[in-house]
Amino acid sequence: MNNIWNRLGFLNAREFCSYLLRSAVILLLALCTLLPLAMMVLTSLKTGSEVSGMGFRLLPASPRFQNYVEVLTGSNWPLYILNSVIVTVLTTVISLVFNLLAGYAFARLRFPLRKPLFYSVLLGLMVPMQVNLVPVFILIKSVPLIGGNNLLGQGGTGAINTLLGIMLPSLAGAFGIFLARQFYLGFPRALDEAAKMDGAGAWRIFASIYLPLSKPLLASLGVIKITTVWNDYLWPLVITYSEGVRTVQLALGLYKDAMVRWELLMAAATIVVLPLAVVFLCAQRFFVEGIVTSGIKE
Template sequence: MATTTTTSARAQSTAVGKRPRAPRHFLATVAKTVLALVFVLPIIFMFISSLKPDSQIFADLGSLKAFLPVGHISFANYTDVFSRVPILQFLMNSVGISAVTVILGLLVNSLAAFALSRMRIRGKRIILTLIIATLIVPFETLALPLVWWVNQLPWLQINGFDLTFTHGWLDTYRVQIIPFIANAFSVYLFHQYFDSIPKELDEAARMDGAGWFTIYRKILMPLSGPAIATVAILTFLPAWNSYLWPIMVIQSENLRPVMVGVEYFYQLNVAWGQIMAYTSMITLPILVLFIAFQRSFVNSIASTGVKG
């Protein structure tokens, strides 16, 4: 009898102790839902508006119809985009520029982080601090000096069997790629992730005769999947969303990326339905990329935060 009373008392105390957590859990759920809606509703509005004519877009703004596929729904805005903007050329340019930037960025930034994390370099902490300090400087302050510099740089050009040096990088693909390969945050992210991998693996590999590059290629990089995914996303996004830099350095239409194509819709008549359709088409690759690497992205950020 005493045992039963004690057990019931414990159950009651446990139940009482859990009661305050219910309101907290409810409030947390409400806060997460509201925050999710803040980010999701503009995307829903963009996709829904891309299916409506301009007159209906403005007519539905004052109600929930703005987020619902009701009224005159069609894909006319999407077909009109292809007649107004060379979107396929812009998409190919952005895909190529972003892919090359990501691949070279992964290689260059991971090698730099590997050297600072694993190799014995005098003053490497100071070097890492200086690299991180460059994050303070906004790109806008460097844009004009960078334009001058890239216009002075030479480039080796192959014409048949002749090798000649050209002057200036303006209005080329390389001016949209090379200045953005090295990234301070990517170096820092790789460095923090490499530091979380036991160095005993390096010592074991060195005893087996492996060199530094072998350790980098066969040990650290295969174990750094989350960091690779995160750096790939963080490198892809600025390359895909690049707008200011291409306007400054690109004049030829066949070299422009997708973000510059938005300017075409503000010439003559502004067609908001076509703008929504165009932005929907150029947003889909970003959403697909983030959804595909979402778990690795979150794991890498979490592990870096704990290590840092």
């Protein structure tokens, strides 16, 4: 009997049953995660009568892709998508630069007050965005030489109701700096010492050694930042008021009225979710590797 279990890759029947139980739990959790997404996509392909009619129908009688055409042509969705793409791409790229440089400095360089400064950065993880809304709004309104402001940040609206105003609060983040620092702490000091013996300075060490090794970190931070910025609803709602700078999350609110057309709302939600799914699937391997290799180190 033991030979049978060994051929199957298990030591005994108990280990096999444990494997089946773990697999069943993982499968159940996966189904719970995917079911809402599947319902969203299937609903987006239904007609209005199928959605609002009596009784529940899982699959559409005939997939209606016209819902997607109606969403994209019924309002200014190309502009909303373009705004979100601009905000997400620029914010992610600039944020990655700041996070990697700050994380490298805290992990590999020696300078006065290094640890107190890092701990002060971590305080940012303890303060929710909702608490900072008013102070950040005032700062965005007081950006110098933008929106009619003078050099002192007075006299105009600053970066309010602009794509720049949406981006500014997300250009750096305590979590990204923390994750980058933990990642760079995992490398031996011998790398720095060998590079210094060859005459390399801090910038060259970072660019020639650590940056090429940062693919898992870039993937992890990139996916997290893209997801956060793309899905952000509260801050764009506070800082903008015109259609020209509306993002996709704000555009979804256009369908929230007394007569909600759920098939169009689900089609719009599918359009919004699709880019995130593609990004995560493309970066999945590096994302998991980056999270695993950025454990707590000191």
